[in-house]
Structures are given as structure tokens and as C-alpha cells.
Amino acid sequence: MTAKKIALALLLLTGSAQALAETPKDFVAKYTTEAGAGFKPSAARGKSFFTKEFGVSKDMPSCASCHTKDLNSSGKHVITGKVIEPLAPAANPERFTTTKKVEKWLKRNCNEVVGRECTPAEKADFIQFAIEGGKA
Amino acid sequence: MKRLMVLLLLALGMNVAYADGGKMAVPENAKWKEECGSCHIVYPPKLLTANDWQKLMGGLNKHFGANAELDARDNKDILEFMKKNAGSGERHSATSLRISDTPWFKREHRSVSPKEWVHPEVKSKSNCSACHKNVARGYSEHDVRMPGGKRWEEEEDDDD
Numbered sequence: 001m002t003a004k005k006i007a008l009a010l011l012l013l014t015g016s017a018q019a020l021a022e023t024p025k026d027f028v029a030k031y032t033t034e035a036g037a038g039f040k041p042s043a044a045r046g047k048s049f050f051t052k053e054f055g056v057s058k059d060m061p062s063c064a065s066c067h068t069k070d071l072n073s074s075g076k077h078v079i080t081g082k083v084i085e086p087l088a089p090a091a092n093p094e095r096f097t098t099t100k101k102v103e104k105w106l107k108r109n110c111n112e113v114v115g116r117e118c119t120p121a122e123k124a125d126f127i128q129f130a131i132e133g134g135k136a
Numbered sequence: 137m138k139r140l141m142v143l144l145l146l147a148l149g150m151n152v153a154y155a156d157g158g159k160m161a162v163p164e165n166a167k168w169k170e171e172c173g174s175c176h177i178v179y180p181p182k183l184l185t186a187n188d189w190q191k192l193m194g195g196l197n198k199h200f201g202a203n204a205e206l207d208a209r210d211n212k213d214i215l216e217f218m219k220k221n222a223g224s225g226e227r228h229s230a231t232s233l234r235i236s237d238t239p240w241f242k243r244e245h246r247s248v249s250p251k252e253w254v255h256p257e258v259k260s261k262s263n264c265s266a267c268h269k270n271v272a273r274g275y276s277e278h279d280v281r282m283p284g285g286k287r288w289e290e291e292e293d294d295d296d
Binding site for chain 2: 080081
């Protein structure tokens with residue numbers, strides 16, 4: 001192996017390590033920045049957003065319809081019956097660690113329950129709520 | 137020795153490929169497994185036609201009652217894989233886009249009684265693994281266990 005190849009391999013390794021190193025707090029920070037100057041994430045606001053009945057979907061009026069009111073316990077998709085692992089990082093360390101997954105599920109679920117994509121402020125509040133215990 | 141290994145590998149591969157009917161070889165694709173398999177078992181591409189997969193992947197925001205949207209890139213990649221390995225002919229097609237509504241599915245399951253379909257361990261026709269025990273590794277009639285653990289009694293079947 002040449003020095004160049006080793007350097008490349010190292011770069012790739014550290015690159016993938018960085019990609020894995022996202023934490024729930026990183027997401028709160030990212031969405032807080034996107035929300036604009038003066039925004040401060042609030043777990044209390046996240047909690048009321050999470051339990052709010054939007055009335056868009058008959059079967060799943062709120063996020064809690066499937067995720068339950070305690071993010072530390074498993075939920076169940078009201079239509080498919082699929083078991084949903086806990087959303088609180090304390091109960092499920094895999095949560096909020098991959099941008100792709102976080103974006104994918106927020107997009108799907110916000111469109112379905114809220115009737116539109118969620119704003120960066122709403123996302124920051126919600127993840128802050130999940131970090132701070134996640135019990136509604 | 138190397139040649140022997142290659143021959144063996146080929147022979148094994150052929151076994152799977154030729155065992156249609158009793159067994160079903162399922163092609164591999166990491167993205168398909170990850171994205172489709174995170175909500176339900178990954179249904180083999182050959183169970184619907186390319187045209188049906190295209191319609192299904194075009195309506196993922198209303199996917200049998202759930203929003204299953206993917207980003208454009210993943211959607212395209214997975215659809216390509218599905219189409220490449222899709223089934224053909226009317227027997228693998230259904231206007232509902234449900235595999236369980238295709239003539240092939242209905243014929244294969246013609247001996248399953250209505251009572252067995254609504255058994256609490258089965259619940260839905262989409263729940264393949266309720267009876268097909270090793271479905272993640274491919275389908276085999278020998279692996280079928282009916283609700284309550286009863287083995288499937290094999291019968292003459294000329295269909296593939």
C-alpha cells in the first residue's frame with residue numbers, strides 16, 4: 001500500500017466515523033440554526049406539538065396516536081400494526097443519529113399527521129422534548 | 137481445486153434457480169431491503185409486474201394506508217431493481233397493486249380456508265411469515281407451518 005492509498009483509506013474511515021457521530025443534540029442545534037435568529041428550542045412546546053390533534057388524518061390525529069404519550073415505550077402504527085421502537089434517545093440510542101432517517105421519517109409523518117412538512121422550529125422543539133424525557 | 141469450487145457454486149446456484157414452484161429465489165439489493173424491509177417483509181419483485189411496481193412506487197405517499205415516501209434517488213434506484221426482477225403476465229398483476237389479489241397468489245393459496253386467513257396469528261394476507269417460516273431467506277413449501285403449528289400437507293401442484 002502506498003502512502004497515498006493509506007491516506008485515502010484513513011480519510012474514508014474518519015469520514016464514515018463522522019457520519020455516524022451525529023447525536024440528538026446535533027439535530028436540535030441544526031434545526032435551531034435553520035429556524036433563524038432569536039429561536040430557542042423548547043421541550044414544553046415540543047410536547048404540546050406532539051400531542052396536538054391536527055385533525056388531518058382520521059386514524060392518526062396526533063403524533064401520539066402511534067407513538068403513545070410516552071416516548072420511552074414502544075408504539076404501534078394504528079393502520080399497519082407495525083411495532084414502533086421508542087423515540088426517546090434514553091430508551092433507544094439509535095434515535096436521531098442519522099440525518100437521512102430523521103429527515104425521511106419527519107417528512108412522512110408530518111405530511112400525514114400535520115398535513116404539511118414540519119418547520120425547523122417544530123423539529124427542534126420536538127427533538128428537545130424527546131431528549132428531555134419525552135413524557136406527555 | 138478452484139475449478140471444483142466454481143462448479144459447485146454454479147451447481148448450487150442452478151439448484152435455486154430451477155427450483156421454482158417449491159422454492160423461490162429472491163434477488164438481493166441493500167437499499168430495497170433497508171427501505172422496504174423497515175416496515176414489512178421485503179416482497180420478491182417477481183410477484184408483481186414492472187408496470188405494477190412502477191405504479192406502486194409512484195404512490196408511496198399513500199401506500200396502503202400509510203405514508204411511505206422515499207427521496208427521489210432511493211425511489212428511482214429501488215424501482216429500477218424491482219423492474220429488472222419483476223414478474224410478467226396477467227397472473228402477476230392486480231389493479232389494487234396488492235400481491236394477494238394477483239391470480240398467481242390466489243391460485244397458490246386456493247386451499248387455505250377463510251378461517252385460517254383471519255386466525256389471530258395471521259391477521260392479514262400480507263403477513264407471509266405467519267405461515268412461511270423462513271421467508272426472509274426465500275420461500276419454500278417445506279417451511280410452511282399453518283396456524284397452530286400444523287405442517288402443510290403437500291398436494292399435487294402443477295403451477296409454478
